[in-house]
Amino acid sequence: GENxxxxxxxxxxxxxxxxVIKCTYSDSASNYFPWxxxxxxxxxxxxxxxxSNVGExxxxxxxxxxxxxxxxxxxxxxxxQPEDSAVYFCAAKGGGSYIPTFGRGTSLIVHx
Amino acid sequence: GAGVSQSPSNKVTEKGKDVELRCDPISGHTALYxxxxxLGQGLEFLIYFQGNSAPDKSGLPSDRFSAERTGGSVSTLxxxxxQQEDSAVYLCASSPxxxxxxxxxYFGPGTRLTVL
Numbered sequence: 001g002e003n004x005x006x007x008x009x010x011x012x013x014x015x016x017x018x019x020v021i022k023c024t025y026s027d028s029a030s031n032y033f034p035w036x037x038x039x040x041x042x043x044x045x046x047x048x049x050x051x052s053n054v055g056e057x058x059x060x061x062x063x064x065x066x067x068x069x070x071x072x073x074x075x076x077x078x079x080x081q082p083e084d085s086a087v088y089f090c091a092a093k094g095g096g097s098y099i100p101t102f103g104r105g106t107s108l109i110v111h112x
Numbered sequence: 113g114a115g116v117s118q119s120p121s122n123k124v125t126e127k128g129k130d131v132e133l134r135c136d137p138i139s140g141h142t143a144l145y146x147x148x149x150x151l152g153q154g155l156e157f158l159i160y161f162q163g164n165s166a167p168d169k170s171g172l173p174s175d176r177f178s179a180e181r182t183g184g185s186v187s188t189l190x191x192x193x194x195q196q197e198d199s200a201v202y203l204c205a206s207s208p209x210x211x212x213x214x215x216x217x218y219f220g221p222g223t224r225l226t227v228l
Contacts, residue, residue: 104154
């Protein structure tokens, strides 16, 4: 089955800096890669996703890149703000599967 | 519109007791997932329902765990003879299951289960 590795487990940045979270996956047939943000005590919420037919997607200060050859994808957050502090989860969903495999999460701390 | 709801929000029980956790998915969503999230951990898949198809139970950790989904809507996760290691947040998610398998999952607020 699919295996997703996520790094780093904790990321601490100063407000205004950029943050990058990386994930690798094992199933070359995976075709959907969502990212979720989970604030403390709240539910995970989708912030951006990418499908295997594109290499990059942007939405304001966040972007996701996908390298299918290397089987890795990354979340980029620019001009970080304290409200970006949360746990971020990546996931990969294999072709023909409706069950995504999640990474273990990255705790992002943005210091004001 | 209304999102995914779960009840209770918190449940404290004694070891050995049975518990039932409820999930109300978004109306019209045919796919429903249960996950377990232990403190500081990721999302552990438990079970997946899709319409009237047989559920995918491959993530259930033991036969003490079971789930059902009545009428293709509300789902109940039952844990029998609870153990302390069952303590976690149990999250439910639903999705509309569009073609291509690239569905967005919408999560509920979770039920925090504490087994004493």
